[in-house]
Amino acid sequence: MTVRNSLKFALAAPLALALAACGGEADGDAEADVIAPIEAPEGANWTDTVTVSESDGYVLGNPDAPIKLVEYASHTCGGCANFSQTAKPSIKEYVATGVVSFEQRNLVRDPIDLAVATLVRCGADENMQVLSDEAWNYLPQIFENVQQNSAAYEAAGKAPVDQRFIGIAQAAGLIDFFAARGLSADQQRACLSDTAKIEAIADNSSEQANELKITSTPTFILNGRKLDAIGWNDVEAALQRAGARQE
Known part of the structure; x- marks a missing residue:
């Protein structure tokens, strides 16, 4: 979804934002052996380790974890907000073992x-996932x-x-x-006026959604x-x- 198409869609129906939950592929694999915990490097903690992936997602935990969980999420999705509120503490327990990483990508x-x-x-x-969780709240x-x-929202769509x-x-x-939450107004305005970065977020979302058939x-x-x-x-x-290790 390009910036222009994204704006056109939302300004036509700014609050019609709900999407049905995704029906993915059935997961019928046999149960694997439990993987032993993997220690973080000395002085590090997996739950404080964040890297940016080649897919422009933010990975929490061991970047080489044998079990890699990815969520495609929207910040105006009620189901994503619910998942953030109900699942994140438990996800961090799995991430702490070094066996599971959790990557958040934008749709x-x-x-x-x-x-x-x-x-x-x-x-x-x-801070990306932390701020995302607070925004969902x-x-x-x-x-x-x-x-x-x-009126101000609709006027924004006509602004440069x-x-x-x-x-x-x-x-x-x-x-x-x-x-x-620590981002100054000037810092925010600088980010929000960086059209190249905004276009990149939107384009990555569109390309990955098309490639992986995520709707x-x-x-x-x-x-x-x-x-x-x-x-x-x-x-x-x-x-x-x-x-993944079961406590």
């Missing part, structure tokens, strides 16, 4: 989503802000490209929200295979079948 659905995706990447790499207020500021996402973020209440969020991929999973119980069962 961009609308300009608000793209603005949030830009802002969570605006600071240090290790704030999602109901984001929707309310857009409803209350609908380098000002467009600043206006969207302001209408959604994102500038104040992220400023309270909705959240979608989970485990060791390269799309899961038939819509929530943490299904995802955890797949991790354990793959050999």
Whole structure:
């Protein structure tokens, strides 16, 4: 989804953002042997280790973990917000073993989503998933802000490209929200006016969605295979079948 098409879609129906949960491929593999924990390098902790993948995703944990879990997520997706709230503490327990890594990738659905995706990447790499989780907790207020500021939101779509996402973020209440979490307003505006980076996020999302046939969020991929999973119980069962250590 390009920036232009993303804006056109969302400005036509700015609050019609819900997508059905993804139906992936059935995971019928036999249960693997449990994989022993892998120690982090001296002085490091896997739950504090973040790297950016070749797919422009943010990987939490051992980048060479034998079990690699990927979530394609949208920041305006209620199901993604629920997964963030219910699953992340447990995911970090698996990540801490060094056996599982968790990579978050963007599937961009609308300009608000793209603005949030830009802002969570605006600071240090290790803060991306943390800020994403906090933004998902704030999602109901984001929707309310857009409803209350609908004229400003629609006007942002007509602004010059380098000002467009600043206006969207302001209408959604994102500038104040992220400023309270360590990203200054000036820092945010610089990121939101960097059209090349914003285009890259949108283009990566579109290309990967087309390549992997991902049409909705959240979608989970485990060791390269799309899961038939819509929530943490299904995802955890797949991790354990793959050999993740069970406490």
